[in-house]
Amino acid sequence: MRNAWIIAKRELAGYFVSPVAYVFIVIFLVLMGFFTFMMGGFFERNDASLLSFFVWHPWLYMLLVPAVGMRLWSEEHRMGTLELLFTMPVTPAQAIIGKFLAGWLFLLVALLLTLPMVFTVQYLGEPDIGPILTGYIGSFLMAGAYLAISGLTSACTRNQVISFITALVVCLLLVLAGYPPVTNILLKWGAPSAVVDFAASLSVVFHFESMQRGVLDIRDFIYFFSLIVFAIFTTSVVLKSKRA
Amino acid sequence: MIKAIEVTKSFGATVAVDKVSFEVKPGEVLGFLGPNGAGKSTTMRMITGFLPLSAGKILIGDYDIEEDPINAKRLMGYLPENAPSYPDMSVEAFLHFCAAIRGLSGPQKEQAVEKAIETCHLGKVRRQIIDTLSKGYRHRVCFAQAILHDPPVLILDEPTDGLDPNQKHEMRLLIREMGKSKAIIVSTHILEEVEAICTRVAIIDQGRLVFNGSPAEMLAQSPQAGRVSVNILGPNAVEIRATLQKLPAVTDIQILKELPLWTSVLISSSKKDGLASAVKALLDSQKWDFNELHTETGRLDEVFRRITSLDSAQEVKK
Ligand SMILES: Nc1ncnc2c1ncn2[C@@H]1O[C@H](COP(=O)(O)OP(=O)(O)OP(=O)(O)O)[C@@H](O)[C@H]1O
Ligand SMILES: [Mg+2]
Numbered sequence: 001m002r003n004a005w006i007i008a009k010r011e012l013a014g015y016f017v018s019p020v021a022y023v024f025i026v027i028f029l030v031l032m033g034f035f036t037f038m039m040g041g042f043f044e045r046n047d048a049s050l051l052s053f054f055v056w057h058p059w060l061y062m063l064l065v066p067a068v069g070m071r072l073w074s075e076e077h078r079m080g081t082l083e084l085l086f087t088m089p090v091t092p093a094q095a096i097i098g099k100f101l102a103g104w105l106f107l108l109v110a111l112l113l114t115l116p117m118v119f120t121v122q123y124l125g126e127p128d129i130g131p132i133l134t135g136y137i138g139s140f141l142m143a144g145a146y147l148a149i150s151g152l153t154s155a156c157t158r159n160q161v162i163s164f165i166t167a168l169v170v171c172l173l174l175v176l177a178g179y180p181p182v183t184n185i186l187l188k189w190g191a192p193s194a195v196v197d198f199a200a201s202l203s204v205v206f207h208f209e210s211m212q213r214g215v216l217d218i219r220d221f222i223y224f225f226s227l228i229v230f231a232i233f234t235t236s237v238v239l240k241s242k243r244a
Numbered sequence: 245m246i247k248a249i250e251v252t253k254s255f256g257a258t259v260a261v262d263k264v265s266f267e268v269k270p271g272e273v274l275g276f277l278g279p280n281g282a283g284k285s286t287t288m289r290m291i292t293g294f295l296p297l298s299a300g301k302i303l304i305g306d307y308d309i310e311e312d313p314i315n316a317k318r319l320m321g322y323l324p325e326n327a328p329s330y331p332d333m334s335v336e337a338f339l340h341f342c343a344a345i346r347g348l349s350g351p352q353k354e355q356a357v358e359k360a361i362e363t364c365h366l367g368k369v370r371r372q373i374i375d376t377l378s379k380g381y382r383h384r385v386c387f388a389q390a391i392l393h394d395p396p397v398l399i400l401d402e403p404t405d406g407l408d409p410n411q412k413h414e415m416r417l418l419i420r421e422m423g424k425s426k427a428i429i430v431s432t433h434i435l436e437e438v439e440a441i442c443t444r445v446a447i448i449d450q451g452r453l454v455f456n457g458s459p460a461e462m463l464a465q466s467p468q469a470g471r472v473s474v475n476i477l478g479p480n481a482v483e484i485r486a487t488l489q490k491l492p493a494v495t496d497i498q499i500l501k502e503l504p505l506w507t508s509v510l511i512s513s514s515k516k517d518g519l520a521s522a523v524k525a526l527l528d529s530q531k532w533d534f535n536e537l538h539t540e541t542g543r544l545d546e547v548f549r550r551i552t553s554l555d556s557a558q559e560v561k562k
Contacts, residue, residue: 003345007345010333013333014333017333079330079331080326081328083324083328084324084328087317087320088342088345088346089315089318089346089347090314091313091314243296
């Protein structure tokens, strides 16, 4: 774990020496604010909750998280540092987890910078703090799942654009699987409801929604963590097979 | 210290390295030669555990690189082909990162980094971002990373590539110095380097090991090696040719130059040992004077060309 942490620290420092990190955070916050207050009808809702804030997360992350994840491995490939990293006494798992942790912590920083919105709600009304807290936890887990997927697509190709688009499409599928307009179409087509339910249960929205409502279910945790573990494991397989 | 046993690597249908076996002991510097695309870098990548082997076995110390990669990698320092490093880091930060990954910490880490910076003359640029360094400096940064933890095994892929003549010289001295106690493999295209630093030479061509011996043995393969050239004062060429024919096992006598005062002759013989002294004895018995007598040592580039192209020619026939 010490090695993973050393790699994570290096990676994190790398984010903040380049302007990309700051640009990312600013865009993230601006979009969050725009969607929450303008598109989400925050003021019209007239209830002191952050539902109109969280509801946009699965969509915004779709654009922003692959942008963080796309350079994770393709950059190492391109610069040849992969050869350096994998000839040092670290296991591939340590390297993958270290890089993933760095990206995840970076996303956590961006997410925590949205806290002023919570304070706004706090100021405007008396919100239930429970759903806000669980919403943030869910959002963080979802970001991790997206990031692990983006890391996987980044390991598959040297090309960052391809990595970005592939990650975006996979994340889109994960969202759409449980999106009511899509599930309704499936039902209309006569898909058995068991199948539709199963597809929906694979969706990040399905698991994130209950967390927004303040429900902490162990199954949601298992869902997000198994997505992350699966993507990380596949990343290690891909990285290994690329060298064979 | 390094033991390669029938190491093979294929990329799909192409066999990049084909059953290569060799051994490097502490105190040895193995020069790894071969034409472009011969498989030198591929072999080094397998030794350092970056590429998995298709077949065969590599031992670093007592550890198998495939079965116990972490312990094997601990013993090694590696300078990859294009000297990669993280361009967005400063020299110091990069070396600190590498030292930490190598398991060093606290004052030990500081000491190792300072020593590497000093050895590689990086003091001037230690706070500079690697991206802004010149190619030679970037090369030195990556080399610093390889020797940071004072490993008993060093794998250096073209270590003098991109260095200026002074740095090249210094790098050679450094490798020779470290070679006294470490097991080192150096790949290079510069043949003088082989004579300057290597105690052994391995030549690889189209993935196969075609020569493995000392630089002297390599030189001995040169057709020139063992020939004696002599400048004889006085007698004319015809006289000289007739007399020199008496030498044992002479195969060829070449008159290189015929001047009023002296004649320059090149003598080839199938019996190379003691040819020079036999020539001298003969000249003395004739009471002929001479102003230069020496045994040709042959040239590495010639041997290299012969060994590698000979093999390619056979390949074409097949
Ligand atoms: N990842 C790879 N996929 C397919 N072929 C490869 C790969 N890496 C190397 N090769 C092939 O293996 C052969 C040996 O390459 P290698 O880089 O080991 O040569 P080299 O001896 O280091 O040459 P150079 O002197 O140019 O550095 C080449 O034919 C190369 O095209
Ligand atoms: Mg090479």
